Amino acid sequence: MVKEIENFRDYLAQIISMDKETFDIAIKYFEAEHFARNEYFVHEGQSCNRIAYISKGLFRIYYLKEGNEINTCFCKENSITSSFNSFINHIPSTETIQALEDSVVVTLSSENLGKLFRESDIWQTISRLLTEKECLRLSERAGLLSFETALEKYKNLLKNQPELIQRVPIQYIASYIGVSRETLSRIRAKIR
Amino acid sequence: MVKEIENFRDYLAQIISMDKETFDIAIKYFEAEHFARNEYFVHEGQSCNRIAYISKGLFRIYYLKEGNEINTCFCKENSITSSFNSFINHIPSTETIQALEDSVVVTLSSENLGKLFRESDIWQTISRLLTEKECLRLSERAGLLSFETALEKYKNLLKNQPELIQRVPIQYIASYIGVSRETLSRIRAKIR
DNA sequence: CAGTTCAATTGACATATGTCACAAAATTCA
């Protein structure tokens, strides 16, 4: 089935214009994979040697802090997910990535990405642009976490990523915005 | 004076190995600049069309939130500073960058960076690697800001960037770790 | 060097948020 590959093509087309052939040559390096709900893309401690374009579904990234799961990111369809630090620097991942819904992804191993780098400069550029996107996301998140009240942070999320509240359990949302489960629950009661 | 250019060369050498000539060709695009203490590299609202390698000195990055300055980053010698989102996407900066000490930098305009991209792939790679570094820094910062007590955050800073406490006014440190000036002051009193 | 401004500290107090315990609701799965 090639639908997910086509989705990936469209996704990249939004980032950079690219010859059909350039992409087609790369297809051999891609791999379609299915993740059932609750399955793991990578576990903390494992090296994450591939990146995934999410064609369908939803993942969360979290790490453990004193036994509690801290969610740092929710990655939905038509975006990229990976444990970037692990992927880039070939070190064990400090975070776990888990499917929250049945998901279909297109993966690319770091080995194959290396090959693509050698085959065409465009992959180097794509990689840079995607990294820049990730940077932007992270700085927005850092801004959100500092100096906002729990209420403001939740409203902010409602504004920027309203679907998440429908698709992600509230307990996960809580740690994502840096408040306790109970506090978030009370905030939600107040807003209604 | 070329000392700051040589520092920049050494800095890049740590990131990627590079022909002497490749760097030398690029030198014509670089510009050495001095910033006196309290001078601004970029103001909020301005477009930040250049990036700076800091050969000597210290800068802070901050934005205004309800009249208060929120410091998001301190950039010291032998590192890069810029308002990245503005620089990359050619949009007005949401943040201000100010010298905290007399500083000497090597700047590169986005226009000239574009030229370098066309002259040699290596600048594309360097750009990606620097962006990846920035990503890492940001995700660490996000981790620090969420789910740490004020005390933990301060201790963390002491551990990871102890010089900052010597070089940066405490009030700036406070907003950097996301606590009030007064709270930080009390924490410091307790630790001693 | 005195005077002024700015930065850091400290106290008193209000409050937002975390924690623990339990109840209610929703979801899962046999």
Added chain:
DNA sequence: TGAATTTTGTGACATATGTCAATTGAACTG
């Protein structure tokens, strides 16, 4: 469908932190 499990919501309470005000200390300036 119904029991079991998980998730969400509430209450009571403790506490960390913010806010406002006053004080002390340091740094700059003429």
